[in-house]
Amino acid sequence: MHRITVIGSGTMGNGIAHSFAQHGYQVSLMDIDKNSLDRALQAIEKNLTRQVNKQILSEDEKTLALQNITTFTSLELAVKDADLAIEAVSENTDIKLGIFRELDNLCPADTILATNTSSIPITQIAANTSRPEKVVGMHFMNPVPVMKLVEVIRGYDTDEHVTESIVSIAKSLSKTPVIVNDYPGFVANRILMPMINEAIYSLYEGVAGVEEIDTVMKLGMAHPMGPLQLADFIGLDICLAILKVLHDGLGNPKYAPCPLLVNMVHAKHLGVKSGMGFYQYPAKSKDIQVAKQFSRKLV
Template sequence: MKNVAVIGAGTMGNGIAHTFAQSGFKVQLIDINEDSLKKGMETISRNLDRMVTKEKITEAEKTETINNITTTTDVSAGVKNVGLVVEAATENVDLKLKIFKQLDKECHDNTILATNTSSISITQIAAVTARPDKVIGMHFMNPVPIMKLVEIIRGYNTSDEVTNIIMKLSKTLGKVPTEVNDYPGFVANRILMPMINESIETLYNGVAGVQEIDTVMKLGMAHPMGPLQLADFIGLDVCLSILNVMYDGFKNPKYAPCPLLVNMVRAGKLGVKSGEGFYNYSESRKAEKVANQFV
């Protein structure tokens, strides 16, 4: 289990790779796009530099962490000799099912297959493999190197042995694993996304402006970040995807995405990653400056 693979070099994938590598694991970071791998490694290096500056790690520890990560665009080669694969691709059910079908064929029979999905059914993903007992959810929080929580989601067939292994493994990463069952949105997003959606509805209905809504939640409810700013950091497209999964799963109108959210995603205003969402991040790399507060 000291050898792991991470599928996807985006925000969550490179954060997961960083976390494993910093804890002494040998990591294969896999993405079909070479540019994504390059950007992912640049992000890991920048985040490690900040940790060195803040004296959280030494320069030698930074170098060791980087050396623990190997990048590849070859999925078959990347997962050949690993005990665990953590999939962190785009939150799209068809894509995830395709990936897990391939992983099931390419990986050793004893390899545990985990997904970082924030809402998609673990049971559904496991059903496309011949090892449903070895499929589990590991839902890390963003930014991964900083946030302590990992939601551990058991599918219908996930074994006790695999659950215990992943719980213990998460603790070795310095995380606090919390076991939950496989229902749409799990715990974190089942509670968080309706709050974000209601905040967007509040804006949509003209009750208050963006900054006013966020100020109320920060100062009145002691949230470190307002829900609209948080939505920008998560990605409005990701928020919409999660709400759609929950709406489809529960058939309850309280999970129906606000029309304003739908239109913003259609317009390409996705939050930090597009430079604009509820806030504008395009001026003087404002997004990066804000993000640096958390690393």
């Protein structure tokens, strides 16, 4: 298995493409927006340069990795020879199902179809194809080139050989694959999102402020980043979408999203990507400031 197609060139998609290209795979990076592809290549080159500066890669290895990536705006052309197609678009069920129907029609019969979804059921996605045994979850962590974990999620009909192939591929990327079964949130987000949600409730109910909550978790529980700052980096809209999947799928009120999170998403205070979340992210600055906008109007 050598030819990889990645669908979606956002943060996760370009990180996945980067990791495969760095490890010698031929990567087709597909997005319907040419400008998004251009930005993705710029991000990949910047991150490869960072690896060179840290002496993780040589200049020749950086050059070779970039040469391993070809961009496409046509899904048909991007997947025509794919051994593995990995979908990495936004966490929207309808969009993902539509893409998998197209992949099923366009990909060779032996192509494995993987999704980087962080919460949407693999079995539901697989059921929209004629090859459910070849559909699997391959959930990378952000930032992909740095984080070692890959959740390998087997759907109800995923063939064991397909699971084993994905485990082998993840190891070839110097990742640590962990096999989990297809239940809402899998493992990572079933545990992480309720913690983030509870941190937001602690803020919402006036138990403590943003910095205080994050400091308790960093210094008291040895977390490298507090849950509110982590939510900003994930994207508050993504956190909300995952919590809705957990709440709908498990039917337990403990997964109900905090009203403050809902209102912040409605206000488009989405975290790092919007410049405002629980913290402020000034343009062209690595500094963060605690957001001051948490008045009663957001609650």
